[in-house]
Amino acid sequence: MASQTYNQKNQKNLPIGVVSVPFPMQGHLNQTLLLSNLISSYGIQVHFAGSTTHNQQAKQRLHGWNQQNIHFHDLQLPNLNSSIPPLFNEKTTEFPSHLQPLFDASLNLRQPMFKLLQELSLKYRRIIVIHDTLMAYVVQDLKFIPNAESYALHSVSAFAIFFHIWDSLSDGKPFELDDDIPNCRDLLNEGCLTQEFKEFIALQYKALDFESGRLYNTCRLFEGRYMNLLEKLPTNANKKLFAMGPLNLVDINRTNPSKIRHECLEWLDKHDKNSVLFVSFGTSTSLTEEQITELAIGLERSDQKFLWVLRMADGAQFSAEDYMNKKNLLEGYESKVKHKGMVVTDWAPQLEILAHSAIGGFMSHCGWNSSIESISMGVPIIALPMHSDQPKNSIFLRDVLKICLLVRKWEKRDELVRWDVVENCVSRLMVSKEGEEMRRRANELGRKVRDSVEIGGTSYLERDSFITHISR
Incomplete structure (x- = not known):
């Protein structure tokens, strides 16, 4: 005792x-x-x-x-x-x-x-x-x-x-x-x-x-x-x-400035404020080859600057970079769009990308990590939800926060998103008055969240x- x-x-x-x-x-x-x-x-x-x-x-x-x-x-x-x-x-x-x-x-x-x-x-x-x-x-x-x-x-x-x-x-x-x-x-x-x-x-x-x-x-x-x-x-x-x-x-700028920066950040440094669309769909889904082709055409036809992180999903026994590090997924495409786009096929620093002044929009699957990172960095979203909570997140971003465009309705999730739909959404966000207003709202919300x-x-x-x- x-x-x-x-x-x-x-x-x-x-x-x-x-x-x-x-x-x-x-x-x-x-x-x-x-x-x-x-x-x-x-x-x-x-x-x-x-x-x-x-x-x-x-x-x-x-x-x-x-x-x-x-x-x-x-x-x-x-x-x-x-x-x-x-x-x-x-x-x-x-x-x-x-x-x-x-x-x-x-x-x-x-x-x-x-x-x-x-x-x-x-x-x-x-x-x-x-x-x-x-x-x-x-x-x-x-x-x-x-x-x-x-x-x-x-x-x-x-x-x-x-x-x-x-x-x-x-x-x-x-x-x-x-x-x-x-x-x-x-x-x-x-x-x-x-x-x-x-x-x-x-x-x-x-x-x-x-x-x-x-x-x-x-x-x-x-x-x-x-x-x-x-x-x-x-x-x-x-x-x-x-x-x-x-x-x-x-405030990603508070991190160690002496560390080696990813090459995509060096590429972004060369572009004007809000002039680049960031495209990434997370780590849990691999797009079909057909869908990747439609996205590629739509991004090219939109005539907007873009940074596309194109990777396969993490698997049960490996992370994506272990399996396809720097693999060329679209042969010839990168050289074709080199004056307006960059394709990254390895792990990229998403938060630093979203915080970069050149980024004016984010085409995303709307996983909650990506959503809240985009919110906190003041970047509006083009939503292409794919599973789990992502459809609900896209509705929240669109109807509650009003900083999001929806590529397609969820009931049409099994349909291929054609290049012209991609082109239209990119143009609406990046160069229209509608997109500029969403960018203003997102920027103001991001400032308040950071505060x-x-x-x-x-x-x-x-x-x-x-x-x-x-x-x-």
Whole structure:
């Protein structure tokens, strides 16, 4: 008894520690590591626990921040029974078929994760476990650790997650929605995910009964209304919700100026303000060869400057750059458009690109990482959503923030986007009065978002509130 009392008193003198548990997919890895960096900047030790491959991937692709006071723990995934997908898909397949073996394998991390949490719990008076919502199954045993407390990190917009939960309520709606809230519920549920992934998500949400709060990579400045709606939902009763974003750096120029710059940034330096369209569709989808051809023609015919990051999707066992580094995807095209366009086929620093003064628009899949980076850098968007939360994000950007053009309606997602549609959208954003007005709104919103993370700003205060809460 005396020994136990001594240990309890001794533990009270220990610091708190944070354990970050990412989901092994780039958009999720990125947000978890960015949040880890943010927390470590308060002088709190952070332990980042993921697979060896994905820990390395997250560090390599991190924009701008050096990892300080973060300890990486490499956990071993079982061998995956999946082959490398082809360079191009002959037809679009539902997301995320090519990654499902990886997601299923991640469930095997439950036991090693619990062992790690037990070990770390002895070193701190309290361990704060911040886990991706899609890793709830893996960390669920932390409820057996007396000094552990957990927070779920949602990697999508408050808008998207609100409607995901709202649609799933089977016992009736707890309150009425205002008439001016965009109605995306009937349009955007079909074709977003495979049945296998829906079941995987359901498994995670079934385990979500132990967390003390939920974290969002968003800012109340532009999603405050939807954060408030989330707080009203019965599923969030007795949960603390924090809008911690934008997690990405908002002043990328504060990074080390002596580092080697990517060649595309040198190319952008030669162009006028707002004169270049940035084109990139993320790490989770490979476009068909036919669609790439239509995009290529449309970009060329628009007669606008463009920077196109053209890569295949990350696979279950590799990152895209491991498989197709600097591969020429469009033979002869680069030389044909060299006076107006640049094509990059390796990893490119997206945040630095969006922050460059030459960028006047962004053609994007509207993954939430890309969306919030574009918002914080004040860049309007041409949206071509492809799966998961992306259709909802595009509706939010278009109908709520009014800084987005939509290439096609979601119900026409299986149709090829022809070059003339691409040409029209590019011209509307880059050289029309409509596009100029969107650019003005995006620029003003970006300025306000950047101000929100400064001392006294909305996001600054919210982050401080979370740190104060976990450090109590």
